[in-house]
Amino acid sequence: MNGEPMRMALRVTKALADLQRVRILMMLRQGELCVCQIVEVLGLAASTVSKHLSVLDGAGLVDSRKEGRWMYYRLPGGVSERPVRPVLKWLDEVLVKDEAIQQDAKRVKAVVACKPERLCRRQRERQ
Amino acid sequence: MNGEPMRMALRVTKALADLQRVRILMMLRQGELCVCQIVEVLGLAASTVSKHLSVLDGAGLVDSRKEGRWMYYRLPGGVSERPVRPVLKWLDEVLVKDEAIQQDAKRVKAVVACKPERLCRRQRERQ
DNA sequence: TCCATAGTTCGTCATGTGGCGAAATATAGC
DNA sequence: GCTATATTTCGCCACATGACGAACTATGGA
Numbered sequence: 001m002n003g004e005p006m007r008m009a010l011r012v013t014k015a016l017a018d019l020q021r022v023r024i025l026m027m028l029r030q031g032e033l034c035v036c037q038i039v040e041v042l043g044l045a046a047s048t049v050s051k052h053l054s055v056l057d058g059a060g061l062v063d064s065r066k067e068g069r070w071m072y073y074r075l076p077g078g079v080s081e082r083p084v085r086p087v088l089k090w091l092d093e094v095l096v097k098d099e100a101i102q103q104d105a106k107r108v109k110a111v112v113a114c115k116p117e118r119l120c121r122r123q124r125e126r127q
Numbered sequence: 128m129n130g131e132p133m134r135m136a137l138r139v140t141k142a143l144a145d146l147q148r149v150r151i152l153m154m155l156r157q158g159e160l161c162v163c164q165i166v167e168v169l170g171l172a173a174s175t176v177s178k179h180l181s182v183l184d185g186a187g188l189v190d191s192r193k194e195g196r197w198m199y200y201r202l203p204g205g206v207s208e209r210p211v212r213p214v215l216k217w218l219d220e221v222l223v224k225d226e227a228i229q230q231d232a233k234r235v236k237a238v239v240a241c242k243p244e245r246l247c248r249r250q251r252e253r254q
Numbered sequence: 255t256c257c258a259t260a261g262t263t264c265g266t267c268a269t270g271t272g273g274c275g276a277a278a279t280a281t282a283g284c
Numbered sequence: 285g286c287t288a289t290a291t292t293t294c295g296c297c298a299c300a301t302g303a304c305g306a307a308c309t310a311t312g313g314a
Binding site for chain 1 (some may be wrong): 259260261262263265
């Protein structure tokens with residue numbers, strides 16, 4: 001069984017081949033976020049964001065934990081970090097200076113200041 | 128002007144998000160190859176391979192030179208290598224043990240033993 | 255137990271991408 | 285210059301992917 005490495009590698013590269021997913025990964029540098037927080041920053045439907053997160057998860061690019069009704073995602077750490085570490089490091093280096101990424105970072109700061117509960121209510125009321 | 132880094136990064140990740148293009152990059156570790164040699168190993172139409180190469184080129188993942196009627200592609204070196212070096216290194220590490228990649232390597236060895244002229248003739252006659 | 259609600263899954267649509275063969279382009283050799 | 289030919293570009297088709305809203309699932313609190 002060794003067609004695995006290629007399948008793994010492609011899962012990672014395909015996961016990284018999308019603007020929104022890269023934005024999510026960069027946002028997670030600031031710490032774990034729940035889905036509604038990511039939704040708030042990206043401005044996409046929750047279902048869309050959830051799908052993106054499952055793709056990132058499938059590629060081992062995020063870890064997650066459930067806390068009550070909230071699902072928190074974070075960059076992988078420890079053992080799970082190993083295989084993807086170099087790619088994430090590269091992305092980080094390349095994108096540090098990206099304007100849009102810096103803007104996202106600001107919005108993340110604002111968003112983590114709210115409790116997820118408030119965010120979710122705002123999102124519901126918005127439509 | 129600074130939305131550039133993201134556009135660059137996505138060009139790279141999208142270029143890497145395809146099996147055939149990854150195979151090509153791994154093949155080029157053994158040295159420069161002309162299009163017909165790559166066609167021979169991948170078993171795809173020349174037009175398809177050419178398109179893949181232009182995507183890789185657009186992402187800065189290959190350099191090229193023209194020699195007569197033949198176009199040679201190689202992994203980037205020197206200055207052009209810099210921005211993508213870490214990703215290529217990662218890919219290399221992940222895929223060293225991949226069976227399919229090792230098989231490709233063998234076929235590359237066989238193919239570089241022929242002169243491109245012979246290869247091209249064989250490909251023409253094949254259909 | 256039942257309701258409210260965060261997140262996921264499903265169905266659908268528009269767009270993007272990879273494949274091919276045919277036509278176009280560029281170069282070597284006559 | 286003309287012909288042969290390696291590669292690229294173009295037009296087309298089939299399939300993958302990202303977006304949404306609706307339906308579903310699971311969890312906390314009344």
